[in-house]
């Protein structure tokens with residue numbers, strides 16, 4: 001497969017994909033297993049894999065655009081409360097794309113995910129109910145971080161303007177029927193948008209969860225959806241054996257996971273850092289599981305940024321244990337053109353850069369790093385979009401979602417659940433004194449005390 005090149009998508013949403021370095025050989029029957037996983041995924045589009053249908057759901061797209069258009073003009077800023085799959089995707093898109101300039105539709109959108117009291121205090125400082133819309137997103141409607149934050153911000157809005165301010169100043173995005181946030185939204189009478197119950201949290205970026213904040217930031221939601229749609233439609237024509245980038249990548253990672261316990265998504269561009277965070281949640285939470293035969297599977301994802309992490313992670317990747325596989329992600333632009341002046345008079349070494357574009361130097365650093373990793377025998381992929389715009393970001397979302405779901409099927413785990421995170425939540429409820437969780441609280445305390453005891 002080395003050297004294999006493939007593409008999916010259309011226009012600036014076209015992803016090109018190249019396989020480099022040393023991957024394990026394909027085991028017998030890999031092509032047939034991959035094909036079967038893809039068929040299962042496509043068959044599940046009406047159920048657990050319904051994220052596949054989102055890019056072509058015009059009714060949902062219109063509901064989001066109408067809700068964004070209905071936001072009163074006085075709200076020039078937006079604070080989004082949400083965590084995990086309820087925040088990472090929108091943040092990834094907004095940080096990846098340049099702000100569209102000062103138009104009515106382009107608002108300053110910020111996110112509060114963590115319950116770190118220092119971050120909450122900073123956000124409270126920044127938040128002004130007169131000009132800041134509060135968008136609260138939780139699919140379950142029950143997430144401790146988000147509801148705790150909501151209590152604080154809702155109180156701030158109520159104090160400033162009473163029930164009318166709450167009604168106008170809050171938009172809730174949650175399950176259509178269930179959960180505390182749905183009930184709260186009903187009682188305050190604020191606007192709501194639905195999260196389709198069948199779409200898993202970390203696969204929900206192309207629902208209102210991701211699209212509404214993206215629309216409020218003035219970005220082109222329709223283009224993002226079309227970019228994703230191109231990648232998904234290409235699945236029907238994935239080839240045999242499949243060469244569609246997402247399918248081929250899932251097969252490669254399945255082949256490599258026993259040897260490569262770590263997967264690095266190494267993006268060249270600071271704007272792609274949040275996309276890396278989104279991907280890490282998707283890959284870790286979807287695949288890190290115990291299979292029916294009792295084998296624990298998964299790969300620890302790391303996001304790296306080039307060229308910065310050439311001065312950090314690269315040493316480990318080159319000479320540390322051979323347990324990493326790497327995906328390099330690049331975009332062809334748009335980059336500002338910055339010509340380096342001739343500073344040879346300062347020092348002859350400076351001549352190397354004279355007259356070159358900064359992007360050219362940046363590219364040489366990336367290519368040098370990839371070449372070194374290939375020579376070191378590391379397994380490498382190169383994923384490239386011609387231009388970092390809404391279509392490309394949508395295509396990247398679809399690519400990684402498809403790849404993750406398929407990798408889950410190939411590994412033999414259910415990629416859409418997260419049973420391992422429930423116990424910690426139960427203990428936290430017990431520690432907070434929730435009725436019915438008294439035993440959990442006692443058990444959590446006992447576990448931590450026994451762990452801390454001197455031997």
Ligand code: PA5
Nearest residue numbers: 084085086138139140143201202
């Ligand atoms: O993928 C998931 O389901 C989770 O990571 C959730 O997105 C995260 O826990 C937040 O959940 P909720 O949207 O219910 O607040």
